[in-house]
Amino acid sequence: MSTKRTTTPAARPLKISVFGTGYLGATHAVAMAELGFEVVGVDVDQAKVDALAAGKVPFFEPGLPELLEKTLATGRLTFTTDAAAAVADADVHFVCVGTPQQRTSHAANLQYVEDATLAIARNLTRGGVIVGKSTVPVGTAARLRELVAATVPAGVDAELLWNPEFLREGKAVGDTLHPDRIVLGGVSEKSEAVMRQVYAAPIAEGSPVVVTDLPTAELVKVSANAFLATKISFINAIAGVCEAAGADVTVLADALGHDVRIGRQFLDAGLGFGGGCLPKDIRALMHRSKELGANRAAALLQQVDEINMGQRERVVDMALEACGGSVLNKRVGVLGAAFKPLTDDVRDSPALNVAAALHLRGAQVTVFDPEAGDTARRAFPTLGYGTSVDEAVEECDVLLVLTEWKQFVDADPARLAGLTRTPRVIDARGKLSAAQWRAAGWEFTGLGRLAA
Numbered sequence: 001m002s003t004k005r006t007t008t009p010a011a012r013p014l015k016i017s018v019f020g021t022g023y024l025g026a027t028h029a030v031a032m033a034e035l036g037f038e039v040v041g042v043d044v045d046q047a048k049v050d051a052l053a054a055g056k057v058p059f060f061e062p063g064l065p066e067l068l069e070k071t072l073a074t075g076r077l078t079f080t081t082d083a084a085a086a087v088a089d090a091d092v093h094f095v096c097v098g099t100p101q102q103r104t105s106h107a108a109n110l111q112y113v114e115d116a117t118l119a120i121a122r123n124l125t126r127g128g129v130i131v132g133k134s135t136v137p138v139g140t141a142a143r144l145r146e147l148v149a150a151t152v153p154a155g156v157d158a159e160l161l162w163n164p165e166f167l168r169e170g171k172a173v174g175d176t177l178h179p180d181r182i183v184l185g186g187v188s189e190k191s192e193a194v195m196r197q198v199y200a201a202p203i204a205e206g207s208p209v210v211v212t213d214l215p216t217a218e219l220v221k222v223s224a225n226a227f228l229a230t231k232i233s234f235i236n237a238i239a240g241v242c243e244a245a246g247a248d249v250t251v252l253a254d255a256l257g258h259d260v261r262i263g264r265q266f267l268d269a270g271l272g273f274g275g276g277c278l279p280k281d282i283r284a285l286m287h288r289s290k291e292l293g294a295n296r297a298a299a300l301l302q303q304v305d306e307i308n309m310g311q312r313e314r315v316v317d318m319a320l321e322a323c324g325g326s327v328l329n330k331r332v333g334v335l336g337a338a339f340k341p342l343t344d345d346v347r348d349s350p351a352l353n354v355a356a357a358l359h360l361r362g363a364q365v366t367v368f369d370p371e372a373g374d375t376a377r378r379a380f381p382t383l384g385y386g387t388s389v390d391e392a393v394e395e396c397d398v399l400l401v402l403t404e405w406k407q408f409v410d411a412d413p414a415r416l417a418g419l420t421r422t423p424r425v426i427d428a429r430g431k432l433s434a435a436q437w438r439a440a441g442w443e444f445t446g447l448g449r450l451a452a
């Protein structure tokens with residue numbers, strides 16, 4: 001009996017294009033190359049592409065420069081501004097471009113996502129999978145699908161699916177290589193198989209895969225950020241009660257955190273959330289919820305946003321109070337400019353908002369941040385900047401700790417006290433030891449920690 005042998009051609013390794021090489025896209029491109037794929041990163045910003053191609057990460061992200069250098073050396077990773085060439089050669093195309101907040105409506109600006117998706121669709125010469133990773137309002141992917149269908153050249157088989165990203169800045173490399181979940185929205189059997197190939201390594205490690213429809217995938221992402229934001233605003237609201245009642249919000253948060261249903265993470269009271277994600281994402285969800293008539297979600301998020309922004313005003317008021325009602329001509333030392341430690345990102349930074357508000361009231365502000373000095377200076381060129389903790393502290397009438405970099409938390413309060421005009425500190429992130437600073441002669445105020 002003769003057996004007919006069917007030979008399946010060995011699968012060609014997938015080639016990947018990544019559109020947008022900012023905080024998300026650069027990390028994703030490097031991580032995909034680290035996983036063994038041939039990757040091309042595409043951006044409209046020539047300077048960014050040149051820097052990455054030369055092995056320089058244009059922002060601060062721990063571990064990324066080393067991995068960029070390593071993957072560039074393999075020859076698997078390249079960067080270009082030539083969308084057509086990048087698309088023609090790849091099988092899977094990730095959309096990682098920005099979705100910033102629109103100035104007036106607070107809705108997400110989807111222009112970049114549309115442009116990048118269209119650039120991919122227009123240049124597809126054979127079948128391909130377009131994978132949305134940017135954070136978008138629910139309903140966007142379905143609309144993009146129609147655009148793609150109307151744009152791809154005749155006979156080309158293109159699919160669009162949504163695979164939102166949950167990485168944190170400062171931990172972006174680890175989060176990308178070892179995601180705590182992989183959400184795939186709107187896949188077909190074929191594109192699901194392709195995505196399982198892309199994420200074979202984390203799936204083998206145990207990352208759960210959630211396969212769902214497009215709207216659910218889009219909403220998982222913004223709901224995750226909305227929940228995190230709500231948790232922070234919750235603890236900040238409770239911090240207000242603690243202050244009024246003479247309780248300590250840090251001890252309270254620790255006690256709450258022992259309940260596994262609540263958990264300790266994202267219960268750090270203080271200056272509140274900022275950055276390129278949480279603030280804009282809750283506002284975009286607020287806007288979209290109203291459009292959809294889901295007014296309760298919009299009302300809840302409005303409160304979350306108001307509580308959060310109120311924390312910045314509260315710290316400004318505390319600085320005014322500390323200086324006897326006015327900061328005019330007072331020297332204010334500010335430790336921290338980034339929206340959180342381990343990043344140089346100052347998008348919607350609470351620290352810089354507070355520094356700028358005090359500057360506007362006539363204070364002589366000196367800001368120091370170990371990594372975000374340059375980005376801060378570009379965003380707020382009129383503020384004063386120091387190059388060390390000492391320079392920010394020197395001759396200050398009040399010191400504000402606005403981002404909890406380890407070097408600020410570990411600083412020696414006794415030595416710093418001697419540099420000031422008046423040793424008076426406001427700990428807006430709740431990470432300093434009140435007892436230690438007081439023992440070193442500082443007048444210490446912390447949000448929600450009056451009793452500490």
Ligand SMILES: NC(=O)c1ccc[n+]([C@@H]2O[C@H](COP(=O)([O-])OP(=O)(O)OC[C@H]3O[C@@H](n4cnc5c(N)ncnc54)[C@H](O)[C@@H]3O)[C@@H](O)[C@H]2O)c1
Pocket residue numbers: 019020021022023024025042043044045048096097098099112115116119133134135136165166167168169276277
């Ligand atoms: N930063 C994060 O931690 C993070 C995490 C998860 C999700 N996200 C989401 O990812 C998206 C990107 O965020 P980001 O922080 O990386 O923004 P970013 O501003 O750092 O980067 C966006 C990049 O896209 C480029 N770009 C714009 N139009 C383009 C086009 N047509 N083709 C190619 N490149 C183009 C820009 O030049 C820029 O380099 C947003 O939707 C954000 O909400 C961000």
Ligand SMILES: O=c1ccn([C@@H]2O[C@H](COP(=O)(O)OP(=O)(O)O[C@H]3O[C@H](CO)[C@@H](O)[C@H](O)[C@H]3O)[C@@H](O)[C@H]2O)c(=O)[nH]1
Pocket residue numbers: 135165166167168169170225228232265266267268269270271272273274275276277278281339340
């Ligand atoms: O207990 C806490 C925890 C955080 N923050 C603040 O919250 C903000 C956001 O922090 P974090 O979530 O760690 O930063 P991002 O890198 O912006 O990451 C968020 O936004 C990303 C973009 O959407 C998502 O991918 C991540 O999952 C989500 O955590 C920062 O200003 C923090 O200082 C607090 O005030 N208290």
